Amino acid sequence: MLTLPFDESVVMPESQMCRKFPRESDDQKQMKNPESFSKQIILRGKNIKRSPGEDTEKEEEEEEREEEDENGLPRRRGLRKKKTSKIRMERIKFRRQEANARERNRMHGLNDALDNLRKVVPCYSKTQKLSKIETLRLAKNYIWALSEILRIGKRPDLLTFVQNLCKGLSQPTTNLVAGCLQLNARSFLMGQAGEGAHHTRTPYSTFYPPYHSPELGTPAGHGTLDNSKSMKPYNYCSAYESFYESTSPECASPQFEGPLSPPPINYNGIFSLKQEESLDYGKNYNYGMHYCAVPPRGPLGQSSMFRLPTESHFPYDLHLRNQSLTIQDELNAVFHN
């Protein structure tokens, strides 16, 4: 915009000017690189480039001399003022653009920090990024959950941990977190309906080895699984155990690495358990009701509720879409009853 002649468009308010031009104007693109932008200003803006306050007096004096008419008499006040304001406008404009660049950098820094935060909260996916607000909420919940562990001095059950993590999160985020924590809806059903719910179990509702979906007959991560959103499932075990003791090999990394790591999980639709959204995060902590995923009985609950035996795995619940819907219906029935 500095390349524009200083005509009326320069005098008009900045906000109006900005609306006149496309967002990614040349200047704006250049502003992404402030250094090159400065150079551009030198090249294109003639005498625009200067450090703030520098030479301005000289130039304004010059301007004032210019403002004398042929007879050496000063021009009328109004005219002169207009000329001076033109310089000022130029300078203000330049400073505004510098401020914009700083603000952009600042926000980029903030976003970088948020990205770093995303990597340490219990749900990280490069392709399915948590929103800023959800990242902050999840981080807060995570800190709170961990501090509760410290305060109480013992491990809560998985359900409580997940409940705490998901407080106040939106449904998609809750789904994502649940997926990352590798809960499964069947555990939920078992916990909700107790033994009576066992009839709802499908042949593979009991634990089966990961990487393979019996119904699909294909390795997990293929077929109907949403592979486009390759997620790095957070290993609950790692966060948990690293907090207390050394991690087992299976729990060493929260991230999905390589073919031996857990497959991507289809988190679309599986955990659509919430009946309503809480409008007031501070008051409503009902989300826990929707995550009554009781840690599976059996091998998981031996030395620790969450400790996995060396050769056992968390179940990866790989559902077909319609199957997920069926489960969701069942869950809804549970809630409504």
Place this chain on the structure above:
DNA sequence: TAGGCCATCTGGTCCT
């Protein structure tokens, strides 16, 4: 198409 999320611009305020 509405709504959510985001990047950017902008002007105000506070601090150094």
Place this chain on the structure above:
DNA sequence: AGGACCAGATGGCCTA
């Protein structure tokens, strides 16, 4: 004076 920080406004992109 100038920079950092903040919040409002705006428009683009994406998804349900």
